[in-house]
Amino acid sequence: MTCSTMPAFNQRIEQALSARKQQGLQRKLHQIEGGNARELHSAGQRYVNFSSNDYLGLATDKQLTSAWQQGLDKYGNGSGASPLVTGFSPAHAELEQTLCDWLGFERAILFGSGFSANQALLFALLEKQDLLLQDKLNHASLIEAGMLSPATMKRFRHNDIEHLEKLLEPSSLVVTEGVFSMDGDLSLLAEIASKVQPESWLAVDDAHGIGVLGPKGAGSCARAGVVPDVLIVTFGKGFGLSGAAIMCSKALGDYLTQFARHHVYSTAMPPAQAFALNKAAHMIQQQEWRREKLAELSDYYDRLLSDCPEYRYTPTAIKPFVVGESDAANDYSQYLKRQGIWASAIRPPTVAPGSARLRVTLTASHTMHDVELLANQLKRLSQEIG
Numbered sequence: 001m002t003c004s005t006m007p008a009f010n011q012r013i014e015q016a017l018s019a020r021k022q023q024g025l026q027r028k029l030h031q032i033e034g035g036n037a038r039e040l041h042s043a044g045q046r047y048v049n050f051s052s053n054d055y056l057g058l059a060t061d062k063q064l065t066s067a068w069q070q071g072l073d074k075y076g077n078g079s080g081a082s083p084l085v086t087g088f089s090p091a092h093a094e095l096e097q098t099l100c101d102w103l104g105f106e107r108a109i110l111f112g113s114g115f116s117a118n119q120a121l122l123f124a125l126l127e128k129q130d131l132l133l134q135d136k137l138n139h140a141s142l143i144e145a146g147m148l149s150p151a152t153m154k155r156f157r158h159n160d161i162e163h164l165e166k167l168l169e170p171s172s173l174v175v176t177e178g179v180f181s182m183d184g185d186l187s188l189l190a191e192i193a194s195k196v197q198p199e200s201w202l203a204v205d206d207a208h209g210i211g212v213l214g215p216k217g218a219g220s221c222a223r224a225g226v227v228p229d230v231l232i233v234t235f236g237k238g239f240g241l242s243g244a245a246i247m248c249s250k251a252l253g254d255y256l257t258q259f260a261r262h263h264v265y266s267t268a269m270p271p272a273q274a275f276a277l278n279k280a281a282h283m284i285q286q287q288e289w290r291r292e293k294l295a296e297l298s299d300y301y302d303r304l305l306s307d308c309p310e311y312r313y314t315p316t317a318i319k320p321f322v323v324g325e326s327d328a329a330n331d332y333s334q335y336l337k338r339q340g341i342w343a344s345a346i347r348p349p350t351v352a353p354g355s356a357r358l359r360v361t362l363t364a365s366h367t368m369h370d371v372e373l374l375a376n377q378l379k380r381l382s383q384e385i386g
């Protein structure tokens with residue numbers, strides 16, 4: 001390291017931070033007290049929470065908390081090692097088996113997060129001669145992994161099958177989300193699968209669909225009647241916990257066990273967490289009422305707001321309220337906070353310039369009254385914008 005390296009880093013950091021601030025795009029951490037529940041407590045204030053991904057209301061569910069406590073009693077605190085050393089327990093094995101039985105795959109490989117699962121898959125699988133095709137709106141973890149992988153990556157226009165077909169070559173890897181995280185719309189999975197398989201592989205990241213859509217909550221692919229070659233499910237949203245799994249064939253599972261660096265060189269999730277996740281997977285399959293309640297709330301939201309120009313229809317619990325400029329999104333989010341509603345502003349670069357929004361999410365813990373309260377305030381904002 002030369003003497004000039006340090007000042008260069010300092011300067012770069014200062015410039016980047018002040019540019020962010022000037023663009024009004026600065027991000028901030030907020031402390032959420034007492035859990036990410038329907039009612040949020042932060043800095044001494046109470047809010048109705050419309051910003052969590054806890055779609056099924058499991059993040060603070062007492063039955064699930066007690067499963068985690070049982071897991072702690074049984075296995076202690078941490079896993080103590082990576083899976084291939086001594087970090088893999090019967091709780092991990094049972095979780096893998098539950099996921100395979102439920103989702104219809106031969107193997108499940110567990111990861112500490114969806115971000116690392118996505119990176120592990122693309123880094124382990126792709127070589128220089130490969131073509132990777134991704135929907136333009138795929139999550140940052142996928143796009144970044146694609147850019148850093150040795151393969152050629154091309155992005156097809158969002159849900160544009162013709163564009164995908166034009167780019168497609170035999171033996172490509174096509175990656176899409178099941179539910180798009182910022183827009184709440186669905187991938188056209190059946191059409192995509194019919195173009196892609198069997199000559200190429202289809203991988204679906206169903207972070208926002210698993211647990212929420214499809215029969216028994218089996219997700220976007222089950223809903224569309226599609227069996228992807230690889231399915232990524234994450235546990236930080238519908239499962240109310242955290243972590244992820246890559247669902248795949250025995251052969252790919254064996255390959256990832258050998259070559260997925262985020263699996264081989266990373267501490268396994270705590271066995272108590274795997275134990276709790278197994279419980280969550282069963283609750284999700286059995287407790288249909290959570291999906292029914294979400295559908296009712298979603299219908300009500302749609303009915304109340306469909307006249308607002310900022311409203312976008314979605315068949316999911318993610319409801320973007322698109323206001324355009326970042327400052328406006330910030331102002332509206334602050335206005336809602338003063339009314340006791342937490343709906344975070346999502347701005348570029350997370351979404352395209354000019355499409356800053358309030359990303360409203362509904363969960364099975366909300367009430368009809370909550371939705372009404374939110375809709376009334378959003379309507380008032382809409383009139384103000386108009």
Ligand SMILES: Cc1ncc(COP(=O)(O)O)c(C=O)c1O
Pocket residue numbers: 112113114115116118139141177181205207208234235236242243244
């Ligand atoms: C589509 C999608 N994939 C992957 C991830 C990353 O998952 P995790 O939060 O478990 O790292 C997210 C968001 O968090 C996501 O929205």
